[in-house]
Every structure is written in C-alpha cells, then in structure tokens.
Amino acid sequence: MSSLTKRRHLLPGFGLSMGYTIFYLSVIVLFPLSALFLKSVSMGLGKFWETVTDDRVLASYRISITTSLSAALVNAVFGFLVAWVLVRYKFPGKKIIDSMVDLPFALPTAVAGIALTTIYSENGWMGSLFAKIGIKSAYSPMGITIALIFIGLPFVVRTVQPVLEELDKEIEEAAASLGAYRLKTFFRVILPEVLPALLTGFALAFSRGIGEYGSVVFISGNMPMKTEIAPLLIMMKLEQFDYTGATAIAVVLLLFSFLMILVINYLQWRTRRRMSAHDA
Numbered sequence: 001m002s003s004l005t006k007r008r009h010l011l012p013g014f015g016l017s018m019g020y021t022i023f024y025l026s027v028i029v030l031f032p033l034s035a036l037f038l039k040s041v042s043m044g045l046g047k048f049w050e051t052v053t054d055d056r057v058l059a060s061y062r063i064s065i066t067t068s069l070s071a072a073l074v075n076a077v078f079g080f081l082v083a084w085v086l087v088r089y090k091f092p093g094k095k096i097i098d099s100m101v102d103l104p105f106a107l108p109t110a111v112a113g114i115a116l117t118t119i120y121s122e123n124g125w126m127g128s129l130f131a132k133i134g135i136k137s138a139y140s141p142m143g144i145t146i147a148l149i150f151i152g153l154p155f156v157v158r159t160v161q162p163v164l165e166e167l168d169k170e171i172e173e174a175a176a177s178l179g180a181y182r183l184k185t186f187f188r189v190i191l192p193e194v195l196p197a198l199l200t201g202f203a204l205a206f207s208r209g210i211g212e213y214g215s216v217v218f219i220s221g222n223m224p225m226k227t228e229i230a231p232l233l234i235m236m237k238l239e240q241f242d243y244t245g246a247t248a249i250a251v252v253l254l255l256f257s258f259l260m261i262l263v264i265n266y267l268q269w270r271t272r273r274r275m276s277a278h279d280a
Helices: 002-010 014-041 045-052 055-088 094-100 109-120 125-132 141-166 169-177 182-211 214-220 230-239 243-279
Strands: none
Touching (some): 014 243, 045 243, 055 094, 141 214
16 A cells, blocks of 8 residues: 555656646647548548659658758758857857857747858858859759758757767777777767667658758749749648649658658667667
8 A cells, every 4th residue: 555655756747747648739730630530531542643743842851851861961960060069168158159059949930041041052151152153052952951951950950869868988088098099989889878768859850851841942943844842832722722632642742751750769779779788
C-alpha cells in the first residue's frame, strides 16, 4: 500500500493530464491529418494518382525536395559550427549573436522572403556580386535554397547546442593526453555524442523546408517546371477551389516527411545502440 501511495504521489493527476494530452494531440494533430487523408481518398485512387503524377506536380516535388535537402545539409554543417562557437568560446557580442539565431523564428516568413529577394536579386547587394561571376541567385533553385537555409538554421543550432553544453570536456582532454589528434578526437569522441541531436536538427530543418511557403514564394520566381514549389501549387489549387487536388499534393508531401522522420529516428536508434555497445 505504501508503494502504491508513493507512486500516486510521484504522478499527481496522471489520469487527467494523460487524458488532456491525448485530447489535445487528437484535436490539434490527429483529426486534421485524418481529415486530410479522408479528403484525398474521396477523389478515388485513379484521380489521386493522376493528380500527384502530373508533370508539373512532379517537377514541384523535385524542386521542393532537392532544395530542402540541400539547405538541411548546409545547415547541418554550419549550424553545428555556430552552436560550437556559441558554446565553446567567449567573445564580445556573444549574446547578441545567440539571440540572432532565433530571428527566423520571430520574423514573419513573408518579410524574410521580401528581404532575401531584395538582397539576392541582380540589383541587390549579394545578387550583384553573384551576377558578376555568372551565377543567378534569386529566381532560381539557388534562391530557394538560400531562403530555406535562413529559416532552417535555428533548428540545428538549438538542437545541437544543449548537447554540446553537456558534453564533458574531460573526455576530450583525456583523448588529447593519449595522443589523439584534433580530427581524431572530433570524429571518435565529439561527433558520436552529438550525432543524434544533429540528425534531429537536420530532420526538423528538412521537414520545415518541405512545407515552407512564405519565405520562398518571392525569391523563387514561381516559374512552372523550374522554380515552382509544391506548397505554391497547393495554394493555387485552393484558390481554384480544387480542394481534393490540394489535399492530394499535401498528402504526398506529408508522407514523404513522415518517411524522412522514420529514417532519421532509425539512424538515431542505430547510433545510440552502437554507442551503448561501445561503452559496454
């Protein structure tokens, strides 16, 4: 009886809080997603397949996925570097830079898109420099990637930063005292500890990029088959009152994002299992 009482004290209001959690997740997540799938199923398998395999839709998938993947890979590298600098070094203005990392979270995406388009257009500060060497930044896949890098960077930094803060520096010092070079220390000591968080940040940045609209629609140029993203096609079909067509495209993006998250979770599980086996 005492153990049961103690268990109840450890989890006060568990039934109520669990019920609220399930209700909240159902209303906010499960019901809308279920409605999305039901709406797409109502159009029939043949019409669904015809909609999602249209040449223009397939081109938009390719653009959205490739640019999101490229941006997530860039953010995985440079987001890790930003987190490393913020955790390991002290310098003037560190708090300002740390707060600037969260700027894409606070800034409206449409404002970010207009600002990036102004900077990277042929007459902009950065766009004019790229134009001199024959590179078109705005109104191209490169411009889409730049916008997705901007909105995805905080996901990697804020995911990796706490792990780096908790990383024991004595392990690195021990590796250095045993004669390990810096690169070997990084790949054998630091990276295995940070890799699960880095993969999580990568997945978050990639998933956000797949569905991003506001910051991309201005800088992409919206040229069909070239720079037209899938979320733009969804908006166009909604404006044409083609709700089933819009949900069909959205379902494919949703399934791809789910698949990506499952792959990342599997890689995280393999990494943690390998680390546990190595420690044992």
